Structure formats: C-alpha cells, structure tokens
Amino acid sequence: MKRLTLKDVAKMAGVAPSTVSFVLNGKGKQMRIRDEVATRIMQVAEKSGYEPHRMAVNLRTGQSKTLGLIVESISGSFFASLAKTIETEAERKGYNVVYCSTENNAQKGGELIRMLGRQMVDGYLITPAPGMEKEIQQLVQQHKPVVLMDSYFPSIKTPYVLINNFDGVQQGMKHLISKGFTKIGFVMVDVKLIQIEERLRGYTTALKEHKIPVKKKYILQLQYHRQREDSLNELQAFIEANPELDAIFFSTNYLGILGLEVIARMGLKMPDDIAVLCFDDHDIFRLYPPGISVIEQPIEGIAKTAIDLLMHQLDKNSGPMKKTAVELPGKFILRGSA
Amino acid sequence: MKRLTLKDVAKMAGVAPSTVSFVLNGKGKQMRIRDEVATRIMQVAEKSGYEPHRMAVNLRTGQSKTLGLIVESISGSFFASLAKTIETEAERKGYNVVYCSTENNAQKGGELIRMLGRQMVDGYLITPAPGMEKEIQQLVQQHKPVVLMDSYFPSIKTPYVLINNFDGVQQGMKHLISKGFTKIGFVMVDVKLIQIEERLRGYTTALKEHKIPVKKKYILQLQYHRQREDSLNELQAFIEANPELDAIFFSTNYLGILGLEVIARMGLKMPDDIAVLCFDDHDIFRLYPPGISVIEQPIEGIAKTAIDLLMHQLDKNSGPMKKTAVELPGKFILRGSA
C-alpha cells in the first residue's frame, strides 16, 4: 500500500500533474483552469484522501513550515504554558513547532541552533540564555527570522517580547510598602540578563520613591550554577543575618521555591514572621499554604505576540515592522503570603 | 549566500556528486573509491561546513528520522521528564522528536495522529487516552511502528511500557497497613484504562491479603471531565461522609493535588488527622509540608525502554521482538504524609 501521489490523482482525474497542483494550491483561477475541471480535481483529491508529501513540498518551496522553539528548560512551568499557546497559534497559521531545551547549558545552546538549522526551520523563537548571544547574532546576520522572548540582548537588533519587569516589581513593591513592610529583602541570581537588572531596578526605585533607604545587605545575589543545597544554605544564612527583615521579594520562581523550603526549614510563618512575594507564578504557589503572592507573567500574550512578530518576518511582502520591542504588563496576584 | 549543496562540494573536490554521496555516507569502500579521493572529499566537506539538506534526504530515502511523541498534556510533569529523556535518547540514535498533546481532548488525538502522519514521522510514542483507540489501531494495521507508554489497549497488539501499577500500589498499601492504618480510602477517576484498573486491583488485593474488609464507600470514583471546583467539593463530601478514614490513597497525582487542597481547606493535619499517599510523584509533593509520600514512576526507564522498542521496530533487519510488553517497578518514596 503505497502513498498516494499527486501524479496518481492527476491520472485519476485525467489531467496533468501540474494542473492538479495549481488547483489544489488555489491557483486555478490564475492559471485559468475551467471550473468544471477544477471541481473534478478537488473531488478526486478529496475522495482519494490525497495528502501532499511534506518533504517534497519543503524541498521544492524551500519552506519547512516549521518553527523552532528554544527554551532553557523544557520541564519549567514557564515553558509549559508558553509551548501550549505557541503550538496552537502556530498551527492555526499552518506551522508546526519543534522544541529544544538548552537545559541551562550555555554550550548546548549553540549546538541546538545549528541542529535546528540543519532541520531547516523557517524561524526561531528563543528565550535567550547567557551563552547564546553569539549564535543568535549569527542567525540575525544570516537574516533568519528570530524573535526573542522573556529577555533580549541590547546588542542584537531583532524583535523581542517580554513582561515589563520594572513595572511588575513596582506593583509588588508598592503592595508590600502599602501593607507597612519596610525592611524588604531582594533575592536574585547573579546572571547578567536584562530582565534581572530591570527587576532589581524596580526594587530600588520603589524603595527610593517611598523614601526607604536601599540597603545593600538586604540584596542577595545567588550564584547561578550551584548545588541546590548550597543555595539553600546561603539563603538561610542571608535570612539569619538579617533577622529584622519583614518581607522578601524573590525575583524568580525558582528562587521563590528555594525560599519556601528555607522558610519551612527555619519554622517561620508567612506572612507574620516574614512576608513573601515572588516574580513569576508557579503551580506550587497556588497550593502552598498560605498561598504565595506573585507577579504573574502574561505568558499567553507573550506567546501570541511572539508568533505575530515572527509571522511578520516570515511574510516577505509585509512591510517593515512598526513595533519590534514589546513589553507586556504583568499582573499582581494577591494570595496569603504578603 | 546560498546553501552549500552536495554538487558544490563535488565541484570543489573535482569529482561527481554521486562520489561525494558515497563517501559521506560511508559507502566509499563498497563503491571502491580510492582512499586518496575519499579523504580529499571528506576534507573538502569538513572545511566547507557542508550539511546535507534534510528534506532532500528525507524525500529520497523516505525516512524523516523523526519520531512523534503524543502525550495527554504537555504541561504535565510526567511529560516533562519523559520528553527530556526521550529527546536525548532519540538524538543519540540520530532521530529528533516532535511533540504533540491531546490536552484531554479525545477527538484531537485522532487529528494529531493524522497531522503527524502528514509530517511523515517514522514512528510513534503514545501515551494513550480513552478516545484514541481506533486511531492507534489504524496505525498498527498500517504497520507504522508504535510504542505505547503509561497505558495500553489490550485489543491492540503493539509494544508497550509502563510501571507495574499493581505492584506499585501494593508497596504503598503495605506501608500504610504496617503503620497501623486500616480505614484506607481510595480515590480514582472513572476512566476505563488498564492502569487505573490495575491500581484499584492493587488496593483491594492488598486489603484482602491483610484480611481488611474492602468497603465500597471507601472508594471514590471522580468523573474525568469535570470542573475543578466540582471535583473539590465531591472530594470534600467524600471525606466528610467517612470521618473514620485514617488514610487516603490517591491513584494519580492530579487527584492527590486536589486532595491537598481539600485537606487544607478542611483544616486537617497530615499525617495525624489523615495520612496521604499518592501514585505518581510531582514537584509539589516534595515541598508541600510535611512532604507527600508517593509511588514514583520510573520515567527514565520507561522512556529508554520505549525508544528501544521503537528502534527495534524501525530497524528492519532486526528479528522479531522478544519482549513487547514491559512492566517496570515503581519506587516507594517515604515523606511526611504517611
């Protein structure tokens, strides 16, 4: 039982293969195929269940109709929501998606991009990690359509979408301050990424705006590549060294989860002993008593915007882009922890 | 800057395209190409950074070197671990993977399979959902390589890998019973799937073996398609209707998470007011105080075995399979909840 080809359909309809191709690709009118012939071809194709051979189409047209989605971790919850939306959005535009994760391995990022290149993806959706700058730069120089999400490199001129980190942190900080908290710690990673810096800026700015002094010892920079246990200990030491802290802002959900563990270990109660606020939501935060208040990322919006930006690049006869840098507002979700 | 083709390499090396193809595909000896020529070709290909055009190769060879992974939900933690292992295992065998989720939509399952068929995947890895039986049956009849994971249909004769559900539940139940719990509830979904039935069988068998009567009212069957809130209420009603229950076994992690919410809502303390045990681990269970004891699935083992079984089918000159049904043991993880 062999695959049904366009040639077969042509034979069955009593016309040439090219004619079938024209009709099925909607170029019947343009090629002035009679309606009578066109409908006959359509019917034959329909009845026989003909499906074009993707690889053949790709080879001929040079388009794989496939997008590459590169994320840091495929098991993260950020990815989970992102992937779902991107997949459905892409599908509706006739594209499908292959996923790849760098798994926090800077070097692997480059390999991945090359691998996807070999597979001929038409465009890239990337959440950039520190080590990937060069590779992404190359893609852009090769005029491959690229959209960055969640972060970006100022040196690379390609569209990006992300949450307004500064504003998001501000929202959270304003809430904490309005609740009367003044000794607020800030926990971050030491990675040099725009979004991290923006979050820190949100923290310091909010404090300054309310005339609260910014104390350096209230800011903890955890190293990125580190044993889980080491990070926990460092975090605990930080809290013990500043017993007057009445609230902590965790700048990523990974840090927040570490925080929960340390706080439980130390026997502290949220929010009375210490209030907790976290950037970026996570399943756990909904459930973990008393519920962790967070700044939620507009993931669906990010995904949709990213696809739009990418499609715009893929569509050659669309003009130059108006907006290439999109910042979407985050949403403060109040739960029990702050 | 166009893509480098095999023809270009041939020209640069001063030979015919076919010669290059032979050499690069390791058929140089067989086609008696002189070592001198062969090494020259290799060097040229290497230096120029030539990469064969995947689509062209696919079209000619009829192999896409791509596997389709179909799961229920791409955001589930089961998928997350599964995908990672499968991806790396597949990559090492020269395959890549496209993911698809049915998102608990029976009808979508069929569409997905067809979509992947269009994309010409060489083989399928599927975690079967209730509505997919017919579609999978078709694939098998078309002699497409298929491996099922996590569950299977007795009517379909194709390899599958899953945890030994019966034994897993037994392990957990034996622990509960040894701790002195006797009034043990069992919460399950009403889906007719092998693995669910096996888990129930593990529950009842364990009770019988210890001469503990099996009471029907201690078994709750939650409906599958249901509003989250409704399920929560039904679960709460179940616990309230059986106040003598001293432990509950949740047969899936989704149910377990619902259980945590209800238990928190009712103000019960684990494990004193009620002990909790759950089938299938989840991030939350590690963190949620006092830690939820679980039966952990050997996900990595499942993934590796599945790939092996699939590769065996893809490799035509390998004989018939010895083992087509694999059951891997689960692992009981003791935490604070039971």
Added chain:
DNA sequence: AATTTTTACAAAATCGATTTAGCACAGGCA
C-alpha cells in the same frame, strides 16, 4: 594478442511536489 574481468568513478534516474515555459486551438481584426 584478444577477450574478459576488475577498478574507479561518472552519468542519469529517482523521490514528489512546484513553477516556468510552451503549445495547440479559437476568436478577433485588418
């Protein structure tokens, strides 16, 4: 020395589509 066999490649067919160029035939116009 003539013929066969082997060596070492090159040429051409092929996979299944898309797309450009071409080709009969009909009608319009001078």
Added chain:
DNA sequence: TGCCTGTGCTAAATCGATTTTGTAAAAATT
C-alpha cells in the same frame, strides 16, 4: 488570408540529495 491575442491546459525544469546503471582504463585471463 494572415497575424495577433487569449484560453486552457501540458511538458519540462527544478529543489538536493541517493541509488542504479554505465563506461573508460587497467589488470587479469585465455
């Protein structure tokens, strides 16, 4: 009548590889 213009399709080139077939020159055999 002869030339031009549309109409309605077909033939053939093409995408970039793999694989079958072909073919000169060298070596071996008779």
